Amino acid sequence: MIKHSINGVAKQFGVRVRQQMKIRAGIYRIVTPDGRTLSLKRMPKGVGRARWIDRMLLRVRQSGSLLAWRNPNRPEGRRAYHLSKKGEIFVLTPWISGRKPSPRSLADMRACGVALARFHEAGLTALKGNFAYSEMGTWFATLRKRHCYIQTKMANARRNGFSQPINRFIKQHGPEIIRYARQAEELLKSSGYLNYRRHPRKHGILCHGDGGPSNFILNDEGTYLIDFETLRVDLRAYDLYRIIYNSCKDYQWDFSIAKAILDGYRQVAYLDKRDYKLMSAWLRSPFSTYLVVSGFKRIPFTMKRLRWALDSERRIGPFLEELDEYAASPSS
Ligand SMILES: Nc1ncnc2c1ncn2[C@@H]1O[C@H](COP(=O)(O)OP(=O)(O)O)[C@@H](O)[C@H]1O
Ligand SMILES: [Mg+2]
Structure with a gap:
């Protein structure tokens, strides 16, 4: 996906992009002008599934699980997803800093x-x-x-x-x-x-x-x-x-x-x-x-x-x- 379409999708979430990095096709790590890091990801499943996933995750998080999912109280987290010009579903979630667990540990x-x-x-x-x-x-x-x-x-x-x-x-x-x-x-x-x-x-x-x-x-x-x-x-x-x-x-x-x-x-x-x-x-x-x-x-x-x-x-x-x-x- 070209650079400006990522900016376009992010804009729908009300987010401006200062920096973007492609993780793989359909996953981007973006940094906002005020220095926040977010993940913009294409969801391969349909709209109904995306809504269901969103509803479930918001409930699960209420019970205290730590999840990389939207925060509905933040402006960029108001909507579960937005569609790109091509009609693909994108979700925007916080980028979690930390490390990958190792099977050696x-x-x-x-x-x-x-x-x-x-x-x-x-x-x-x-x-x-x-x-x-x-x-x-x-x-x-x-x-x-x-x-x-x-x-x-x-x-x-x-x-x-x-x-x-x-x-x-x-x-x-x-x-x-x-x-x-x-x-x-x-x-x-x-x-x-x-x-x-x-x-x-x-x-x-x-x-x-x-x-x-x-x-x-x-x-x-x-x-x-x-x-x-x-x-x-x-x-x-x-x-x-x-x-x-x-x-x-x-x-x-x-x-x-x-x-x-x-x-x-x-x-x-x-x-x-x-x-x-x-x-x-x-x-x-x-x-x-x-x-x-x-x-x-x-x-x-x-x-x-x-x-x-x-x-x-x-x-x-x-x-x-x-x-x-x-x-x-x-x-x-
Ligand atoms: N919200 C996030 N916070 C931190 N790292 C992320 C986030 N989203 C993706 N990543 C990094 O990008 C990799 C691929 O993203 P992921 O959503 O797991 O895609 P895939 O469907 O390819 O497994 C993850 O293994 C992780 O290292
Ligand atoms: Mg993965």
Whole structure:
């Protein structure tokens, strides 16, 4: 987006821009003439979703969660969003100074677990029975869609549709990946998910939808949550799965990282045995492989990444055994 269109959107919020920096496509850090730093971000979801997200977050913040969201008492925070000339939705939120939590620091991970649990607890009152945008019912379909997608790539490799090393790698290791995919679906079947799904009002909560080190910011005030475009109603296990996946995937699936997150979470909110089973089902699904073969921008479809994904999938087996033990330990 060109410079003056960012100025134009900011102007609609009543904000003048002294400086702007593009973080990535659709996210800008802007500084006002009086030195305040704000984040201007394009929301890919529609207007209805943006309004709902806004309503929920304002309520959650009233319960004390620290969130990078608008302050309705400030002039630039009066409106939830504005549209660009092209009709894209933009939100303007404070830029939170601080640092990204590091999975190498168990204290940071515990803090993220605490913040996520507080967010969930606050969400219970924020939702007030408003179950729009629930994704609780989609788990089987999502897992299956990913698994089928991997299978189409395997068929392609059998027809030698990729480079020779990739064809060979997928032919050799594809069946192992599909085994993990089947295990994930079996785990989901035996997890109590179907029962949860039948009682959305009892079990659905407000989920961030993309917890992970890059969506928390730590500073002297505490632990902030940012990046809310995936906000939805779901089971708490979904958020725990996301935060565990995002925190462990680049750290050899070291269980102590997950343990710190869960310890923090349980300081605030209760987890029962079924929550762990639900997390296991998602974790067992070969998501890293799926990301690689679907050629996401940040994770290219290369041999190096395929090996990284296979290594991840193999580490997840022992990781889930540790998760089982943790779930069965007397303190949980
Ligand atoms: N309000 C904010 N305060 C501080 N940092 C932010 C803010 N918004 C975005 N960032 C930084 O920009 C990065 C990308 O923004 P994010 O909203 O998480 O986008 P994405 O959807 O790409 O994950 C974040 O990981 C964070 O480092
Ligand atoms: Mg993010």
